[in-house]
Amino acid sequence: MELRQLKYFLKAKELLNFTEAASALYISQSTLSQQIKQLEDELQVPLFNRIGKRITLTEAGELFSVYAQQSVNKASDGLQLLKDLNKLETGKIAIGVTYALRHVVTKALILFSSEYPKIQFEIIFGTSQELIQKLNHFQLDVILTFEEIASEAHFKYLELFTxxxxxxxxxxxxxxxxxxxxxxxxxxxxxxxxxxxxxxxxxxxxxxxxxxxxxxxxxxxxxxxxxxxxxxxxxxxxxxxxxxxxxxxxxxxxxxxxxxxxRTAMLISLKEVYEKKAVKAFLKMLVENLK
Amino acid sequence: MELRQLKYFLKAKELLNFTEAASALYISQSTLSQQIKQLEDELQVPLFNRIGKRITLTEAGELFSVYAQQSVNKASDGLQLLKDLNKLETGKIAIGVTYALRHVVTKALILFSSEYPKIQFEIIFGTSQELIQKLNHFQLDVILTFEEIASEAHFKYLELFTxxxxxxxxxxxxxxxxxxxxxxxxxxxxxxxxxxxxxxxxxxxxxxxxxxxxxxxxxxxxxxxxxxxxxxxxxxxxxxxxxxxxxxxxxxxxxxxxxxxxRTAMLISLKEVYEKKAVKAFLKMLVENLK
DNA sequence: TTTCTAAATCGGTTTTGTCGATTGATTATA
DNA sequence: TATAATCAATCGACAAAACCGATTTAGAAA
The missing domain is CATH 3.40.190.290 (D-Maltodextrin-Binding Protein; domain 2)
Known part of the structure; x- marks a missing residue:
């Protein structure tokens, strides 16, 4: 069992299509098939049901995926930690924003970039639902939006202003x-x-x-x-x-x-995920800039 | 970054000696050196200080090891989960016991083995300190001993009897x-x-x-x-x-x-680690057998 | 100084991850 | 119903990389 295989498995689980998953991973479909098979052999249990040419997750695959994801996350959290250690000389911040809060981000962004020019940004505009989905898929570090009715247990919330x-x-x-x-x-x-x-x-x-x-x-x-x-x-x-x-x-x-x-503007991020130092610094600057 | 490399790194961290670590991992010292170096190259930061021919962990290595360990643990937890799924047809239970509580374990062991003959056991006798150290190194699933003065936050305690x-x-x-x-x-x-x-x-x-x-x-x-x-x-x-x-x-x-x-006899195990189904079943039988 | 020990390095071998092409089987289409 | 399109599995060939033993380098001990 290697992280590579776990990543392959998780992508295949996400797309439920080996061909597309392989393409997303920049490997051949043949390689993906073999690696999944090898993982299944090692685990001594199939992770996917092969129903005709369609695949679905088995119960085992469903249960295992949680741990696979956590294992992959912990490794990348560790990597991120080391990058952060490097005095914000590297790193990428991915922020989701609802359009209404555009100026809040842009102001902070201009300020932050002049102090830490090497930090990369990815700003994603979208509806709250779209952004929350991306947050759950670890594609965003934090989102800036208005309060949601349903507050979820695995999110951290920070109110900004009304x-x-x-x-x-x-x-x-x-x-x-x-x-x-x-x-x-x-x-x-x-x-x-x-x-x-x-x-x-x-x-x-x-x-x-x-x-x-x-x-x-x-x-x-x-x-x-x-x-x-x-x-x-x-x-x-x-x-x-x-x-x-x-x-x-x-x-x-x-x-x-x-x-x-x-309406109340708030920052939403995932609990129990390593918070990048650059993100922490950026949010601090953003919050202080509101005053 | 692969789980293999993380395991190598953790063993080297544990022993602080590449030669011994390599031997414990059943690989050559040459291979270990190369794999650690490769990991360091990828992380772009040294994990070990080479002070003469002695090695110590760097700050980065210390911080990273936490995530490396968690990543490895999550993967093996996932593996364990799948084994458990297999209806207690497989699995290994490692128990630490202070000698005073010998009969508590042996009674439960005999009972449990007749119902689940395929489950392997490893019974380790030792002093509380020795057992707790082993528990912390993930070498034991649970220990049975008398109450400790200092109760630690990452342990789960269950009182049995006085x-x-x-x-x-x-x-x-x-x-x-x-x-x-x-x-x-x-x-x-x-x-x-x-x-x-x-x-x-x-x-x-x-x-x-x-x-x-x-x-x-x-x-x-x-x-x-x-x-x-x-x-x-x-x-x-x-x-x-x-x-x-x-x-x-x-x-x-x-x-x-x-x-x-x-004195109060108690079961001690690690919080936040996947609890093997077999261990859970064994402890249930052990506790009920006390009545 | 010499000896000993441990990590790094070098060259060669083995293992394994990967690819492209093909097969077999299912689903969609004419 | 026949045909085309799609997708996962499989095969053989190749390239990458993990691994080993031998050697080198250098700090520690005698």
Whole structure:
């Protein structure tokens, strides 16, 4: 049993397809087949069921995969530890962000990179669900998003700040004199909204439902920059957290009246995984930069 | 980085001597040197300091060894899990026992083996310290001993029963009419005692000290069966937990007066290590057999 | 100094991981 | 129903690497 074989096995488990797994591992399908077989021989139990040309995990494979993953993780944690030891001269930080919190990351990123220019970054934008899935697959070190309803036991949470939900309009708006606005008033306006996958959209549509209101949504779109372009024309309005347009000069945000009309930004990471020194330093800088 | 290399590294760390480590691993010293070097190259940091012809761990090696050990453990836990899955048809149980609790293990062993004849056993007798060291090196699954003063965080403890400290004499003794006996009376008798390494001896000599008594110890010996042979001659007495001579017909135990003159037998095992199904079954049978 | 010991290094052998091509068997398609 | 496409297993050949014994290097002991 070698780490190489465990990695092969885990990739095959993930994709449930030897050909694709082999390709993802940059080895031939023949090699993967042989190595899996060799592992099974050593363990004296099949890890995959071969049903025709399809494969599924056996019970043994399912149980074993937990330990295989942990073994692989511990080894890579050890490797990471040594890299960190090297005074942040190396290392990679993978962060997932919901678009609304874009400016929080970019500000910290610029600051951090000037102090530690050798640290690599991978910034992934996506919906909360997408990011959480990636976090669970060890593809991200940390994600920055709004609070989730279901808090999971294997996650660490750190609250950052709260931001009010707001009606977002063009700067040349007739609503400019308003300090706040009600959901009722909003339901009379033409709206362009982020698509259903975005947690903010889910959040706000529940609020409308509760108050028996039917908003006038004429556009749904899954790209926020494009959405903002549309809003700037003045023909539509949208609803976002205020923090989303922090750096947008041509847009104007009017907080929405009512309780629970705020969202909490938080950092989410995995418990019981070695936290990279570079990530720790970056998050520290990020948090301090908020003040 | 492969598990093979991690195992090599850990053995070298343990012995701090490449030649001996290689021999323990049944490989040549040349191979070990090369594999360690290769690992160091990959990690881009030396794991050992080469001070002359002596080696010591570097800080990096010290830190890395924790993860290396965990990685190796997780893999072998996974392997063990699969063996267990095989309905206790295979597997090995390694138990450490202090001699005093010999009969507890032997009784359970006989019972268990008739139900699961294919399970292998390794029974190691030793002092508490020796056994605990072996437990920490993953050479034992569980140990059966009396309570330790310092309870460690990475151990699981399960209390079994208490047994009084007792003066042990030959069955043909003039003391036979006594129901209990005081430390003072004992200090007048000729004693043969287990050697200083045994926790019972440490326990009882502290009790004598507290009461300003000086026992008349004429023999110290580090083998309990031999000690018992001597006691049977009637020329000496000794002090042991009553349970030690449970199966000895030629010996007689008189409980010692005073508070805290009992000891608690317990099972100790490692937390956060996969518990073998066979071990679990054996311990269950052992505990139920006490009732 | 000489002797001894332990790690590093060198060259050669064996093992094993890998590949491409092929086979056999199942699923999808015309 | 026949045909094409797909996927895992297998085979033989090759290259990589793990391994060994012998030798070198150098610190420690006598």
């Amino acid at each position: 931001s009010p939900m707001a009606l977002v309009t063009s700067s040349e708006t007739s609503l400019k004199n308003k300090k706040t606005i009600s959901l009722e008033e909003i339901s009379t306006l033409p709206l362009a909204m982020p698509a259903g996958g975005f947690s903010t959209t889910q959040f706000i549509s529940k609020a409308f439902e509760k108050n028996n209101l039917h908003p006038n949504v004429t556009i749904e779109i899954n790209d926020i920059p494009t959405l903002l372009e549309l809003i700037k024309t003045g023909k539509w309005h949208t609803i976002l957290t205020k923090t989303t347009i922090e750096d947008e000069k041509d847009l104007y945000a009017i907080p929405i009246k009512g309780e629970n009309m705020t | 047994s009084p400290m007792a003066l042990v004499t030959s069955s043909e003794t003039s003391l036979k009419n006594k129901k209990t006996i005081s430390l003072e009376e004992i200090s007048t008798l000729p004693l043969a005692m287990p050697a200083g390494g045994f926790s019972t001896t440490q326990f009882i000599s502290k009790a004598f000290e507290k009461n300003n008594l000086h026992p008349n110890v004429t023999i110290e010996i580090n083998d309990i069966p031999t000690l018992l042979e001597l006691i049977k001659t009637g020329k000496w007495h000794t002090i042991l937990t009553k349970t030690t001579i449970e199966d000895e017909k030629d010996l007689y135990a008189i409980p010692i007066k005073g508070e805290n003159m009992t």
